[in-house]
Amino acid sequence: DAKTTQPNSMESNEEEPVHLPCNHSTISGTDYIHWYRQLPSQGPEYVIHGLTSNVNNRMASLAIAEDRKSSTLILHRATLRDAAVYYCILRDASQGAQKLVFGQGTRLTINP
Amino acid sequence: GAGVSQSPSNKVTEKGKDVELRCDPISGHTALYWYRQSLGQGLEFLIYFQGNSAPDKSGLPSDRFSAERTGGSVSTLTIQRTQQEDSAVYLCASSLVIAGNYEQYFGPGTRLTVT
Numbered sequence: 001d002a003k004t005t006q007p008n009s010m011e012s013n014e015e016e017p018v019h020l021p022c023n024h025s026t027i028s029g030t031d032y033i034h035w036y037r038q039l040p041s042q043g044p045e046y047v048i049h050g051l052t053s054n055v056n057n058r059m060a061s062l063a064i065a066e067d068r069k070s071s072t073l074i075l076h077r078a079t080l081r082d083a084a085v086y087y088c089i090l091r092d093a094s095q096g097a098q099k100l101v102f103g104q105g106t107r108l109t110i111n112p
Numbered sequence: 113g114a115g116v117s118q119s120p121s122n123k124v125t126e127k128g129k130d131v132e133l134r135c136d137p138i139s140g141h142t143a144l145y146w147y148r149q150s151l152g153q154g155l156e157f158l159i160y161f162q163g164n165s166a167p168d169k170s171g172l173p174s175d176r177f178s179a180e181r182t183g184g185s186v187s188t189l190t191i192q193r194t195q196q197e198d199s200a201v202y203l204c205a206s207s208l209v210i211a212g213n214y215e216q217y218f219g220p221g222t223r224l225t226v227t
Contacts, residue, residue, distance in 0.1 A: 042220065043219055043221050044218050045218065046217070099145060099157040099168065099171065100147075100205075102147075102155035103154065104154055
């Protein structure tokens with residue numbers, strides 16, 4: 001599995017935007033970029049995924065670099081509930097359903 | 113709709129005993145996964161089932177661990193002769209298998225404590 005690199009932790013203030021970076025320099029052409037987050041004492045939950053184009057959904061936006069070697073998860077207006085560990089994961093779509101390989105993720109702290 | 117459910121939510125067992133953990137996936141999801149998360153550790157893949165294919169058991173840490181999925185739905189993870197290092201939160205997830213999108217839905221987990 002292609003590897004991703006994320007900062008161990010980040011901190012932001014409530015109601016401000018948050019940009020969570022992820023580097024994936026060895027990404028292959030069939031790798032999708034997935035983001036999951038894990039709130040305290042809960043199982044992970046899907047946030048967003050993309051292949052080449054930027055993506056938006058109700059939770060967040062995903063900005064993908066033109067060379068696809070990095071991406072950024074954007075929370076437009078952070079709330080206290082967004083405090084979680086955020087995982088950036090590459091998944092090869094040509095391989096069918098497959099396990100998620102979690103790294104250490106970024107622990108996001110939101111200050112009131 | 114109903115999400116992935118797991119039971120029990122908490123299990124305390126004595127070292128050497130066998131335990132069974134249950135997962136009820138979302139109805140219609142053909143893929144089912146087991147992961148575990150030890151205290152202070154990341155999420156570790158254990159096993160996954162997809163339809164009628166042979167399961168991928170590559171993440172099982174020892175032969176004390178086994179899992180089955182009956183009727184393409186409910187799954188049971190069994191740990192025999194439990195050890196203290198088996199203490200962790202065991203998470204189950206399920207997904208549809210649609211080209212390009214394999215979003216996994218996780219259950220709340222079973223917290224296993226081996227004393």
